[in-house]
Amino acid sequence: MPTRNILLSKRWSERDRPSFTVGIEEEYLLIDPQTRDLISDPDPDMFERCQEVLGERVTHEILRAQIEVSTRPYSSIQAVGQDLRYLRRTVIDVAREYGMGVIAASTHPFAQWWEQKVSVGERYLMLEGRVQSLARRMLICGMHVHVGIENRDLRIDLMGQVSYFLAHLLALSTSSPFWGGKDTGLKCYRLYVGHGMPRTRHPELFESWSEYQRHIEVLIGAGVIQSPSEVWWDIRPSSNYPTLEMRVTDVCTKVDDAIAVATVYVCLLRMLYRLRTKNQKWRSYLPFLFGGKRMAGPTVRLHRVPAGLGEAQPGPVF
Amino acid sequence: MTLQRPSFTMGIEEEYMLVDSQTRNLVTDPDPAMFDKCRELLGERVTHELLRSQIEISTKPCSSLSELGHDLRRLRRAVIDTAREYGMLVIASSTHPFAQWWEQQVVSDERYQVLTGDMQAVAHRLVTNGMHVHVGIEDPEMRIDLMGQVTYFMAHLLALSTSSPFWGGKDTGLKSYRLNVFHTLPRTGLPEVFESWSAYQRHVDVLIGAGIIEDATKIWWDIRPSARYPTLEMRVTDVCTKLEDALAIAAVYVCLLSMLFRLRTDNQKWRSYATFLLEENVWRAQRYGSTGSLMDFGQRRLVPFSELVEEMIEMLIPDAEEMGCVDEVQHVRQIVMDGTSAERQLGSFRRALNRGATEQEALVQVVDMLADNTAANLA
Structure with missing residues (x-):
């Protein structure tokens, strides 16, 4: 009997062992080195210069004060770390040429969201049409880590299990x-803002890829969304x-922290895959318990901080 | 044992x-004598809420919609009349049109101090009011079963x-917008689907045992076992400005539960869908x-809500x-025709702007409309 089990798991692992390639996306904020405030309307040349150097790996985000980079997929952490360092360095150097600073933080300490300008594009206009004032408030940056899992059912299976650890990744x-x-x-106030949008937070627990697909197609079929890219769960099968x-994590200010979080994430997936080859799995708990649904709450607070919001300033705060 | 029909008390x-009757802004620090006077009149039926500018009332459990309507009218009227004596207006709306949340003061009650200590900015932003409807379902297993099914209709009740x-x-x-503010609290949104009362209890006990919450009152789902x-x-609903709207929603809610109980006696149930879809x-x-x-x-x-x-x-x-409660249930048709409070507030705001009012003047007119509608038909 043991021999048979080993054979079965070997067959599984040979055919469907994921590549576990890693790619990292980070969003940054562009600031004025004098005032330290966000630059609501940066010189478009700066972005074009970045694109000359980095090509498609640098993109716009919702607000003009934001800039996004994405590494290529790599099969080693060292390689993805090297690429991320290169991307950060390039954006920072180019920004400096144009008299701007770059900060990797999920909110700006004092910028006001209603003073920002949006990158006018079809995608943004559609978003604003659908979620109204919530779209303008998205002055937040995140870090997304992609891990290659080629078998779709395995992707859904591991998604359900690794959800347990989203709180841990966020806390880091x-x-x-x-x-x-x-x-x-x-x-982490970012998640509190982000979770105001529909189709966010923790994903539903699906049995299979086809079950996941069927649910997404209900929304697409009814015209509620146009593609799975409009599902903004804290973890999701990529639509591309x-x-x-x-996607649960804040962007890390230190590049080494970002790489550590990505490493933990890919190792968690590998550990869960390893369990699977041994006929085991991570125990499931209701999202209600692991707080996946509402993680902006106390689960993210590692230390108690004294109450009080300090002096209030007038302004349209949504 | 035969299946017992729940009491369905409401x-x-x-x-x-x-609201200050001059500025129409929230009264951040109302005269405590006003609350004391309400207490004299209504006893335990009136309570404080998180913020000093809020006041909460709860009816007694009633066995008919007409009894419920009578009690709710009496409570609203007493609060409005008392507030007027102290130079205040009362509005039943889930947000104030122009008040700023950081100007509000939290009630100095231990429960609320703990909440703001725990939730920080998230709690300070809760300048929101809700309406909660309780329906008596004595058997805990039945309560959990019907909760799992009636969740389907939370969207419909909210829309009204x-x-x-x-x-x-x-x-x-x-x-x-209230629900957007509220849902960012932990333990909110639609509940999990539980197989049984003991499954529900076991999950709550995990959080209590770990010291994360003291008791089940800290679970703020859109619907929950009290x-x-x-x-x-x-608990999903905004507070209704017009009393008739509140009664209509309570009537629909209790009838939905009665309908689901009826299905159960016929060996049927409402179909379950993923929470993601609901x-x-x-x-x-x-x-x-x-x-x-x-x-x-x-x-x-997608089906038009009117259909x-x-x-x-x-x-x-x-x-x-x-x-x-046939009349009360049919009143929801009227809500769709006249618009909910939100839709009437927006209408009033836009009409005022079109007449040349400034935004602030238009918002003041919205407050006046809210105060009028809150006090309407209470006799």
Whole structure:
């Protein structure tokens, strides 16, 4: 009997062993080195110069004060780390040429969201049409880590299990204690803002890829969304790549922290895959318990902070 | 043992805001004598809420809609009359049109101090009011079973109740911005589906055992088994500005439960759908109120809310007849025709702007409309 088990798991692992390639996406904020405030309307030449050097690996985000980079997929952490360092360095150097600073933080300490300008594009306009005032408030940056899992059923299976650890990954990454100049008392205020959008937070637990697909198609078929890219769960099967995309984390200010979080994430997936080859799995708990649904709450606060919001400033705070 | 029909007794809790009759802004620090006077008149039926500018009332448990309406009228009237003596207006809406949340003061009660200590900025932003409807279901297993099924309709109840389109003086583009503010608290949203009362209890005990919450009152789902009464407490709704709207929603809620009980006695049940899909409907109700469409998951398409309301009335008529609340259930048709409070607030705001009012003047007119509608038909 033991021999048979080993054979079965070997067959599984040979055919469907995921590549576990890793890619990292980071969003940064562009600031004025004098005032340290966000640059609501940066010189478009800066972005074009970045694109000359980095090509498609640098993109716009919702707000003009944001810039996004994505590494290529790599099969080693060292390689993805090297690429991420290169991307960060390039954006920082180019920004400096144009008199701007770059910060990797999920909220700006004191910028006000309603003063920002949006990158006018079809995608943004559609978003604003659907979610109204919520879209303008998205002055937040995240880090997304893609891990290659080619078999789709395995992708869904591991998504359900690794959800347990989203709180842990978030706790390691928090970089957004301030909002509009106020100490919010939370370590990650970004998620609190982001989770105001529909189709966010923890994913549903699906039995199979086809079950996942069927649910997405209900929304697409009814015209509620146009593509799975409009599902913004904290972890999701990517709609562009054969990857499982972890999106819960704040962007890490230090590049070494980002690489550590990505490493933990890919190792968690590998550990879960290893369990599977041994006929085991991570125990399931209801999202209600592991807080996956509402992680902006106390689960992200590693230390208690004193109450009080300090002096209030007038302004349209949504 | 035969299946016992639950008592289906009903109780409503409503939260109101106290407004200065001159500025129409929230009264951040109301005269405590006002609350004491309410207490003298209403006893335990009136309580503080998180913020000093809020006041909450709860009816006694009633066995008919007419008794419930009578009690709710009495409570609203007493609070409004007392507030007037102290130079304040009362508005039943889930957000104030232009008040700023950081100017509000938290009630100095231990429970609320703990909440703000725990939740920080998230709690300070809760300048929102809700309406909760309790329905008596004595058997805990039945309570959990019906909770899992009636969750399907939370979107429909919310769509009928929306009263919070403004936040800090801005049109948010949503009909219920309150739920957006509230749902960022942990332990909110639609509940998990539990197989049994003991499964529910076991999960709650995990959080209590770990010291994360003290008791089940800290679970703020859109619908939950009450921690204090043998009731199923529906909490998804905005507070209705018009009392008739509140009663209509309570009537629909109790009739939905009666309908689900009826299905059960016929060996049937409401079909379950993934929370992910049901939440999409809650979002649509938040965004569009009664003027939009919701997914009909059986048909897999968006159906205009006005059509869904007709279907719902037809489906609930046998229960409404049994519970003696046919008029109240049919009133939801009127809500769709006249618009929810949110839709009427936006209408009033836009009309005032078109007449040349400034935004602030227009918002003041919205407050006046809210105060008038809150006090209407209480005799």
